[in-house]
Amino acid sequence: MAAIANLFLGEDRRLRHIWRAAIWAVLVFAALPPLLGLGAEPIFKRLGLAQTLNPGAIAFVEAFYFVTAFIATLPFALYERRSPFSYGLTPSRALDAPLWDGLFVGVAMAGGVMAGMIWLGGMQVHGLATTGQALLLSTLGWIGANMCVGFAEEFWFRSYLLQSLWRSLTFWPGALIVAAGFAAIHYFNKPGENIVDVITLVAFSLLCSYGVLRTGTLWFAVGLHAAFDFMQLFVIGTKNGGQLPVGRLLDATFQGPAWLTGGSLGTEASYLMYPAFVLAFLFVRLRYPKAQATTAAPP
Numbered sequence: 001m002a003a004i005a006n007l008f009l010g011e012d013r014r015l016r017h018i019w020r021a022a023i024w025a026v027l028v029f030a031a032l033p034p035l036l037g038l039g040a041e042p043i044f045k046r047l048g049l050a051q052t053l054n055p056g057a058i059a060f061v062e063a064f065y066f067v068t069a070f071i072a073t074l075p076f077a078l079y080e081r082r083s084p085f086s087y088g089l090t091p092s093r094a095l096d097a098p099l100w101d102g103l104f105v106g107v108a109m110a111g112g113v114m115a116g117m118i119w120l121g122g123m124q125v126h127g128l129a130t131t132g133q134a135l136l137l138s139t140l141g142w143i144g145a146n147m148c149v150g151f152a153e154e155f156w157f158r159s160y161l162l163q164s165l166w167r168s169l170t171f172w173p174g175a176l177i178v179a180a181g182f183a184a185i186h187y188f189n190k191p192g193e194n195i196v197d198v199i200t201l202v203a204f205s206l207l208c209s210y211g212v213l214r215t216g217t218l219w220f221a222v223g224l225h226a227a228f229d230f231m232q233l234f235v236i237g238t239k240n241g242g243q244l245p246v247g248r249l250l251d252a253t254f255q256g257p258a259w260l261t262g263g264s265l266g267t268e269a270s271y272l273m274y275p276a277f278v279l280a281f282l283f284v285r286l287r288y289p290k291a292q293a294t295t296a297a298p299p
Helices: 002-008 018-048 054-077 097-119 132-158 158-168 171-189 195-214 219-237 273-287
Strands: 124-128 251-255
Touching: 018 158, 018 171, 054 132, 054 158, 097 124, 097 132, 097 195, 097 219, 097 273, 132 158, 132 171, 132 195, 132 219, 158 171, 171 195, 195 219, 195 273, 219 251
Parallel strands: none
Antiparallel strands: 124 251
16 A cells, blocks of 8 residues: 555655646646637637637637636646746736737747748739728737737646656656647647648647746747637638638738648648747757746745
């Protein structure tokens, strides 16, 4: 019995962090979604939201992800005597430099890939796809939707889950497990996924996690995620999973090989993303030369 107890309990006689992470993952990825979905699906239909790539539908889905992760995190936060937002999303740091650095990197990465595609002939801009009042409303809608993406998905993948894996396995093994899960969720739920996009997803997740290590907060990743998706979906208007974003900014066509344009998966599957990731990692390394986050936080 003692051996079994030691398998699950640490020297402090509390549940080991690896088991906390495992239970949390089962709740978030298996147990809670079907239960919460019973209430969410009727609301989605009542709001008249279409299952297309539009700001309203995206914001609703991301809210669902956030609620799921929050419900799963809350009992562990109480067990550890912490706030649910203390795992990287401390509200008092929301407007600190890491958020703005993340926004900058997200815009620069996607914008750089766009410039490269235009220069190499893979993207042709014919003007604006949306104008007038519709453009203003669409801009606001996509800003809101992508801030929901950044906040919800970072809380989902790189808050309690990353922190618990980090404490039990050290940082990089934990970050790799999170990256594998992040890529798998997209791979099995988005049509047309391929190995190129999987590499991008893994690299993106590792960049977000690296931002946590270097800045000591998740707000860099929130800004990065929000800006990166905003540029791809609204500004560039690239396909994502074969769908075109509704209310995109640019009237653009993408003619060229899939290695350049990303094909049906959009710019995130373009080979031009790879040098963008190298530069982004370098920026974080130089901007934050010393790691500001450690496992010395409350247990």
